[in-house]
Amino acid sequence: MGVKERKERDRQEMRDTILQSAHQLFVDKGFDDVSIRNIAEAIEYSPATIYLYFKDKNEIFYALHMEAFKIFNEYMFTLAEIQDPFMRLMKMGERYMEFTFKFPKYYDIMFIMQAPMNCDINSEEWKMGEAAHCQLENLVKECQDTGHFTGKDYKTLSFLIWSTMHGMCSLALRDRMKIYVEEERSKMLEKSFTMFKQILETI
Amino acid sequence: MGVKERKERDRQEMRDTILQSAHQLFVDKGFDDVSIRNIAEAIEYSPATIYLYFKDKNEIFYALHMEAFKIFNEYMFTLAEIQDPFMRLMKMGERYMEFTFKFPKYYDIMFIMQAPMNCDINSEEWKMGEAAHCQLENLVKECQDTGHFTGKDYKTLSFLIWSTMHGMCSLALRDRMKIYVEEERSKMLEKSFTMFKQILETI
Amino acid sequence: MGVKERKERDRQEMRDTILQSAHQLFVDKGFDDVSIRNIAEAIEYSPATIYLYFKDKNEIFYALHMEAFKIFNEYMFTLAEIQDPFMRLMKMGERYMEFTFKFPKYYDIMFIMQAPMNCDINSEEWKMGEAAHCQLENLVKECQDTGHFTGKDYKTLSFLIWSTMHGMCSLALRDRMKIYVEEERSKMLEKSFTMFKQILETI
Amino acid sequence: MGVKERKERDRQEMRDTILQSAHQLFVDKGFDDVSIRNIAEAIEYSPATIYLYFKDKNEIFYALHMEAFKIFNEYMFTLAEIQDPFMRLMKMGERYMEFTFKFPKYYDIMFIMQAPMNCDINSEEWKMGEAAHCQLENLVKECQDTGHFTGKDYKTLSFLIWSTMHGMCSLALRDRMKIYVEEERSKMLEKSFTMFKQILETI
């Protein structure tokens, strides 16, 4: 049995090596501009080797998609230390933006790209996606317990908040802020986010 | 003279046929994954024929982009009849959504798709895009004259409003509302938009 | 009959117009880099029209080839005024070089290019080519009558002279003088030609 | 280790096969009129395969060019045994012609064909070309020490000699000796070369 296990472990290691490389390239250049060859070169193996660990390029894509969600959720789920739910919600927003601009390509595949989304309700990613969404809704509800968002449907508000965050992030990521001069763009994002937080405070 | 006219009409028709096909494909597969060959096959002509009507792939994209903006601006600029600026702003939002879901592919091209954006500040599209953006900013400012949005920077608020609208629209268009069951999705959009308007009223 | 004649005349005129255009383009860019389209544009007709006057691109090539020979021979055959045959021979060399560097592309097709040379001994070009060659041989022979080239076979010498001229010209035309710095190249040609004439004088 | 060696040998063989094919085609049709596809077809491989052995079309040409120069220089540089410089020069000429008609396609590539010449002064070919040229100049100078070519600039004379040799060779190679009947052509070349040597002796 030990042999089998070691083999399996080796296999996992190799998969990880490939994914790490792919990850790096992907984050740098985006999915379409990364070739199997690029990945192979990066890990100093032949392209053919990749196919021993992944069926095809799509499978790598899915794996990365999942990794994206994993990282995203790590960003979202480490807010427990903050007591006040509203503060926590604000922090969650900050984290969202942080993630977006630190991993723009990941944000892209998660929330923007026209992609063969695995819709299988039992899939790993689906669960991760839902978990994050759930957390938001729960948090908004919690905020209501401390006097915020009175009279508002928490589910609807959650979607509205998400939409706003996504709106800002995706306009930036997909280069739709060119109406503003280059230097002002990030400032505009910041001001806009600040205003958003402030509005949330008053309602 | 009739001949010349007919020829010109034929030419326009062909251009339109190509554009329609291209449009469909672009939105389905993204700019990079559509080839001139694809388009040619779709309209059952040879690839070379495309080049009789468009200089290159980019020109096709630009043509679509421009048409999209034209229709969009028609939607945005017919609000003059409404006296009250705030009412007009609300109406503008409605129109925005209307346009989005009536011409999802155009919306996609304008605000979501990654593509070689013509940044020429003198280009037709740029002007159209800026016009729409200007109109929003002016409208927000006008609202302030009638007692709305006190103390808020109108430019920042304009971007925030746009972001929120875009967030909702693009999440819907790019199939990121799957956490909600199918039947609830449009309802959620509606509720969310209504809540947004309501919030804007109170700030 | 008058109609037929006019038609024929018109036809010739059009052929000439095309050839003139082709000539210009050809001299500027070389055979391979001139397209039927280029020619058509230059004369402001449609590409299809060209085909009413020439079977295909090759036929234009042949026509130009012939024109090249015609111009070449004009350069070679206007030496009659010079009495002394040796002086005439020298002048002929000068004319050869003049032609070469004034019509490099023509020189190229005539004497360098790997081309579908029409070898028909009755063809126009053949006759022109031979005429020029004959003239050289006759001239060399004439020189012998005035005491030059004693004891040399005039045919062989003629070929040797031609070879030398062609050697210098074709090395220059096909960019094989790069061992010399740019500014010295034409000077080297000149000096070399001068030395050649001087040698011919002494033998 | 045997495996590695065999693979390397196979690789070299394939490169050679490609080069041979390319060479034939280049000389037959000219650089521009040979396509990677042509070459691929000739060796009955797919076009993509070519790219496994050569970066691009230019690299194929350069490889040939270099090989040509290598052989050429081998012909030129093995004259040391001849003491008398003038005799050596004559021998060099003979070798030049020998090379030309033994490897006409190489000669073509080196001195006639129009192609993207690598002008990099540090390139291997450049050095080889220059070495040969230098040798000629030095040899001519040496001849002057033994009483030849008095009063002539050795550089200019070197170029003139090269031109003459090249003139004869290239007229022959590019089929411009058709004015002579087939059987006389090589005789004419010979006689002409002999006369050239004789002339050099008297000046």
Add this chain to the structure above:
DNA sequence: CATGAATGAGAGTTCATTCAT
């Protein structure tokens, strides 16, 4: 397990040429 070798399919683009009008 790993890979070198090979390829089919495809990208954007150009051009000589044809043909119905």
Add this chain to the structure above:
DNA sequence: GATGAATGAACTCTCATTCAT
């Protein structure tokens, strides 16, 4: 007689993928 429209065939080059070794 002239042409607008159309195309087949070609170009260089890249890439995901397969397979014998």
